[in-house]
Amino acid sequence: MRVLQIGAGGVGAAAVRIAARRAFFDAYHVSDYDLDRAEGAVAAVGDPRFRALRIDASDSAAVAALCREQRITHVLNAVDPRFVMPIFEGAFAAGADYLDMAMSLSRPHPERPYELPGVKLGDEQFAAADAWARAGRLALVGIGVEPGLSDVFARYAADHLFASIDEIGVRDGANLTVAGYDFAPSFSIWTTIEECLNPPVIWEKERGWYTTEPFSEPEVFDFPEGIGPVECVNVEHEEVLLIPRWVKAGRVTFKYGLGNEFIEVLRTLHKLGLDATTPVSVPVSGPVSGPVSGPVAGLTGRVEVSPRDVVAACLPDPAGLGDRMTGKTCAGTWVRGVGAEGTPFAGRPRETYLYHVVDNGWSMREYGSQAVVWQTAINPVVALELLATGRWGGPDGPQAGVLGPEAFDPVPFLDLLTEYGSPWGIRDTPTSV
Secondary structure, X not given: OEEEEEOOOHHHHHHHHHHOOOOOOOEEEEEEOOHHHHHHHHHXXXXXXXXXXXXXXXXXXXXXXXXXXXXXXXXXXXXXXXXXXXXXXXXXXXXXXXXXXXXXXXXXXXXXXXXXXXXXXXXXXXXXXXXXXXXXXXXXXXXXOOOEHHHHXXXXXXXXXXXXXXXXXXXXXXXXXXXXXXXXXXXXXXXXXXXXXXXXXXXXXXXXXXXXXXXXXXXXXXXXXXXXXXXXXXXXXXXXXXXXXXXXXXXXXXXXXXXXXXXXXXXHHHHOOOOOOOOEEEEEOOOOOOOOOHHHOOOOEEEEEOHHHHHHHHOOOHHHOHHHEEOEEEEXXXXXXXXXXXXXXXXXXXXXXXXXXXXXXXXXXXXXXXXXXXXXXXXXXXXXXXXXXXXXXXXXXXXXEEEOHHHOOHHHHHHHHHHOOOOOEEEEOHHHO
């Protein structure tokens, strides 16, 4: 296996540190638009199998050319979702398999955004599914933690714990704090704005996919391992678009434990138009100070800039917050239905939460990566190893097409995740005990 990882930010750097401890690949190329960042990720592991390269992730032809040049077999997309399609298309053009942790972007319905979906997350990728299948190539989409591990949990519950499922609800919460900052998101603010301010999607068996207002249907969910109760709200997320394609359930939702302060900040950004991605023309009323270079430096005039990019630039880099963070983060899948035969709940109501918790102190000591980015990064590395060894995509499993994690046997994944030193858990609620 020869891997091209595109992106060397927080998640990308964590993936490099995780992969460096494994032996399933021959070469691992780490690329980024910022070559210094890619070189820093490679230098941190000191492993000759890794090499740093520069790439423009927005240029599908450049992605394809680099894949051919380096004889890449698998492309791992570790940048934010605005670059999904050029990387996806570049990998296909080069004949490489593809993995990502977030899917192609959605576009709200033009007239009824809070009732009907427009272009859904992943629609552009699934539109190419037949072409990938005919070419014998695999695009494994949504294989981070959420989406990713949460989808594996859904498939495991359907296969091993439940005879029938009424509802699957992905629930994400944490008790992380960042010393010295009043507001410091632990994940990419660009991606967070995208998923939190878009209309959330819900799936119901009798209705299909539909949308609702952002931050709707608040509920308090009690997270395990000392995190405790956190208010969660509906957020647009890939699991709702993936799980119903492979797992039978009456309803599928995604709710995120944001907290009131975070929600109010996002609402304010939206009111002010600072969540927009379309560049606006900003007047420069005098000499430009600070680290600005090129034709703008020291001049008056105007500059084109995306408001969302300005917000991201004003906030601390999540990858560098680990030393200031304390607490745990939890990703998991809550399932309600009727227990399967052969389980203690056979034929009876069952309500179960399958979860994965990472303590920031542990991830910093073991890998030098903060908990949220590390928890995201471990899953595509596990998936790459399963593909390399044939435990996923072998003679008895799906090998080609555009597929979510639910299309594969969950047991090898969960076993290998535990082997990596990051166990998962199951909690049955009192109502089903």
